[in-house]
Amino acid sequence: MPSHGALCRAELWRGLPCWRVTLAQGDSLLVAEQGAQVLSWVSDGRERLFLSPGSAADGHTAIRGGVPICWPQFNQRGPLPKHGFARNVPWRMGAFEPAEDRAELRLHLKASAQTLVLWPHHFELTLVLRLQERRLHLALEAHNPGDSSWAFTGALHSYLRVDDLGQARLWGLTGQAEWDSLRDVAGQGDSVIALDGPFDRIYAVADQAVRLVDGTHGLTVSQSASWANTVVWNPGGGLPDLPEAQHRHMLCVEAAQVLAATTVEAGERWVGWQQFDVLTG
Numbered sequence: 001m002p003s004h005g006a007l008c009r010a011e012l013w014r015g016l017p018c019w020r021v022t023l024a025q026g027d028s029l030l031v032a033e034q035g036a037q038v039l040s041w042v043s044d045g046r047e048r049l050f051l052s053p054g055s056a057a058d059g060h061t062a063i064r065g066g067v068p069i070c071w072p073q074f075n076q077r078g079p080l081p082k083h084g085f086a087r088n089v090p091w092r093m094g095a096f097e098p099a100e101d102r103a104e105l106r107l108h109l110k111a112s113a114q115t116l117v118l119w120p121h122h123f124e125l126t127l128v129l130r131l132q133e134r135r136l137h138l139a140l141e142a143h144n145p146g147d148s149s150w151a152f153t154g155a156l157h158s159y160l161r162v163d164d165l166g167q168a169r170l171w172g173l174t175g176q177a178e179w180d181s182l183r184d185v186a187g188q189g190d191s192v193i194a195l196d197g198p199f200d201r202i203y204a205v206a207d208q209a210v211r212l213v214d215g216t217h218g219l220t221v222s223q224s225a226s227w228a229n230t231v232v233w234n235p236g237g238g239l240p241d242l243p244e245a246q247h248r249h250m251l252c253v254e255a256a257q258v259l260a261a262t263t264v265e266a267g268e269r270w271v272g273w274q275q276f277d278v279l280t281g
């Protein structure tokens with residue numbers, strides 16, 4: 001009998017239904033049914049995502065941390081609830097494909113009475129999660145099964161864990177067109193981003209991966225160019241679901257579509273991905 005090293009098991013996180021994917025070598029992923037939100041990615045023995053201990057966990061309020069899927073609206077740039085509805089509703093688990101050294105899990109969301117009230121369009125979203133040793137790849141597919149086009153904005157709103165925000169440095173956005181959402185001014189990306197307060201900027205996607213280094217740990221963050229933007233965000237404190245300076249342990253580096261909506265024609269499909277690779281050595 002061939003053995004497929006990876007496993008997928010049901011698990012609860014603060015009472016919410018989740019799935020835990022574990023590779024034979026130990027890397028693992030925890031994914032919530034709500035929002036298909038990845039809540040934890042342990043790679044090389046270390047948690048790579050931030051999840052706030054003060055997060056809501058009521059099954060519909062946005063979960064603060066992991067990788068929320070913001071869709072079909074980014075932030076408050078439209079009439080929908082902030083960051084759309086995909087992160088607030090349950091997704092359906094689809095195929096799980098284990099292998100010796102990797103695993104793939106698919107989750108699905110399609111239009112329902114609940115979403116049609118908010119957004120009158122038929123859609124099918126699939127999140128494809130590919131876990132490999134020291135690598136997590138997330139691909140969001142948006143299919144339009146209806147007979148007229150629709151447009152969306154959104155993000156894979158990844159909360160990356162850092163030991164100390166003061167030591168964290170982000171490289172790779174040098175010279176990219178930048179919109180500072182806090183000051184409402186345009187600029188160009190600095191050669192290195194170091195945060196010492198609230199930070200909320202939208203960049204034009206770069207050709208190369210972005211590199212986050214925090215002390216001796218780090219990740220490269222790459223994304224498809226089908227997401228036109230990279231958003232870098234930290235609130236600098238002051239959020240009720242981020243107690244006791246927890247913001248100092250996170251930095252959001254988001255693959256996003258913010259400034260212009262992407263149109264998906266009837267019968268068409270859009271795919272956007274983001275990938276994290278653990279830096280070694």
Ligand SMILES: O=P(O)(O)OC[C@H]1O[C@@H](O)[C@H](O)[C@@H](O)[C@@H]1O
Nearest residue numbers: 062075082083157200231233254
């Ligand atoms: O608190 P929320 O709804 O999860 O949003 C968090 C943040 O998400 C970021 O993507 C935005 O750039 C910020 O402006 C926003 O505040």
